[in-house]
Structure formats: C-alpha cells, structure tokens
Amino acid sequence: MQLNPEDLPKHRYVLLDRLGHHDLAPFIRTYLKKRTIYSVLYYLCNLMIVGLTAYLFLQGYHASGYDAGNRFTFFANGIAIAFALVPLHEYIHALAYKSQGATRTSYKVIWIRLYFMALADKFVANKKEFQVVALAPFAVITSLLVVLFFLLPATYQLTVAGCLLAHTAMCSGDFGLLSYFQFHKRMEVVTYDDVENNLSYFYGRDLN
Template identity: 55%
Template sequence: MKLQPQELAQEGFVLMDELEHQDLMPFIQRYIKKRTQATILYYVANILMMGLAVGLLIRFAKTGFAEAFAHFAYGVALAFLLIPLHEYVHALAYKSQGAKQTSYDANLRKFYFMAMADQFVANRKEFQIVALAPFMVITLMLTILLFIVPGLWMVTVAGAMLTHTSMCSGDFGLLSYLDVHRDKEMVTYDDKSAGRSYFYGR
C-alpha cells in the first residue's frame, strides 16, 4: 500500500489496536481461540498434519516403535531449524508487496520470532500474503520432500510438517484478528524503534 503512517488519519483510518511486540503471545492466544476463517484453516491443517504423522508412526512402528519415534523427534528438531527460513520468507513476502526495509526480532524467553517491515503500511490482502507465505512455501517444500525421502525419514518429514504448522499460530492469530474486523477496511504497520505494531480501520 502506498500510504504512509502519517497519512492514515487524513484518509479516514482510525487506530483500532496497538500491539507491543513484548505482548505478542497473549494477543495471539486471544485471537487464535476465536472462530474465524483463519483459525478454522489453522486447526484443519493441524488435524491433517497430525493424521499424517500418526499414520506414518503406526505404519513404521510395526518394525520398531523406538526408532520410528526417534525419527519423529528429528522432525520436531528440524522444524525449529526452519524458523530462520520461516522469517526470511516473511521478509521476502513483505518486499514482494512493496516494503523497502525489513528486519527481524526475537525473544527466546517468550518464544517469539518475527519479521518486520518498518513503517510499511500493508492492507488486508498484502498482509494476508505476508502472513501465509511461510506456511505455504515450507509446507509445499516438505510435501515434496515427503515423496522423495525413503522409509523412516518420511516420519521425520511428517514430524517437521506437524510442528511447523503448529508453530504458525502467530501468523494465523494475526489473520484471525483481521477476520474479526472483516467489516472494516484494515491496514497495519510496524514501528521498529517503538517495538509496536498498529492496526487501523475505516
């Protein structure tokens, strides 16, 4: 979107919410529990990934449960290693929508990681692309890998898919917030120096 933050008020936008990045997780938890299109997609995706992982565990557990479970644990670890890629895809998606500056933030104690586009005003469609890009890209990559790897490594890939999908709660929680306000034209932007994100509607 070509608007600047300081132009929002004169264009009729009103501040709806102000999110401190330190308080990101409570905000996500509040909106991931609401019944919206975003949360339905999130929970359906998790159920499908859970079914895949459990199905493969049962299949390969017949030849040794401990080994099958170990490979599942490898997948969980792999999902954590994918976090930098996840955030990088966010940054690429921001740039694809016109953002000039992107950066990253993380808080290991509160366990959140985020990509930001400082002062870039994104409308609903642009933010949906940014939010969904890592889920779509990494899920596609792992799905392709699932058909390439041999035997027990399928359990590893399924474990990574399930864990990564569950870790996308932040993205789907923010999309759920937009769904809650679907009756309004919503825009959002990050302020890196203030450590906050702002949501405006009209």
C-alpha cells in the first residue's frame, strides 16, 4: 500500500489497536474466539487433521503385528519436522511481504514465549496485502505436505500427519490476525510494524 504510517491520519484512518509483540498470544486467542471465516477455517483444518491422525493410528488395530509405539514414533517425528520448518515458514512470510512492496523485512524470536515473527518495518498493508502475507506459508507448506502424503509409503503417512497437525496449529497467529481483519470488516483496516519499539499498529477508516 502506497502510504506511510505518518500519512494515515491525513487519510481519515484512526488508531484501532496497538499490539505489543510480547502480548501476541492473548490478542490472537481473542480473535480466534470470534466467529469469522478465518477462525472457522483454522479450527476446521485442525479438526480434519486430528481426524486423519486418529484414523491412521487406529487403522489395522486388530491386525496381528499392530504396534502403537512405532506409530507414535512416526507421528512424533512429524511434529519435530514441523518445528524444523519454522525458518522456512517465516522466510515465506518475508517473501510474501516483499511481493506486496515491502522493502525492510526482518525476523524476530521471543524465546521465552516461543514466538517467531517475520516483520516489515513501517510497511502499511491493507487487508488484501496482509491476506497474501499471512496465508502464504500455510498454503505453500500445507500443499507440499498433502502431496507428500499421497506420494510416500503408508508407513510415513503418520509422520506427514504429525507435521501437518503441528504446522497448522503453529499458524494460529496468522489466522488470528486475519480474523481481526474479518471482525472489523465494516472498516477498511490497515496494519504496520514498528520494529524498533516492538509494536504493531492497526488503523481503520469507515468504508463510506
């Protein structure tokens, strides 16, 4: 969006929320509890993957040689792989930001809370631009994992399911922020990051 943060008031935007990066989790929980397209989609995706995982665990339960411990190991490996994908996830966010016009991207980790973030300093993004940024890692990584699920032998499908489940859960922040935009759908909402002060701002203006 071709606007600088200091120009927002001139274009009738008013401050809606100021989000400290250390306070991300409560903010995300609040908007994942709102009934929006994105919160419903987030929980539906998680529910479907839980169902798939349960099916893969129970498949062949009564057959001789069924080994629950072995299956759990494959599943746990998938969760570990999901954590290893975090740098790729954030890199895709940064690429998506750049595709929308951001020039100053960076990464941030808050280890005590296990927050991982890709930021675009002072880049004002509207809803359409932020949708691209927020959904890009979910779309790319989920698509790759679904393809792998059908290509790999059945033995490794639980590993893919574990990775899908963990990665989708890790996308809570992306879906929570999208839910924020959807919750304020009667306004034109924009957001930008203030990297130096560890803040993200949300501004809005009436659509009329």
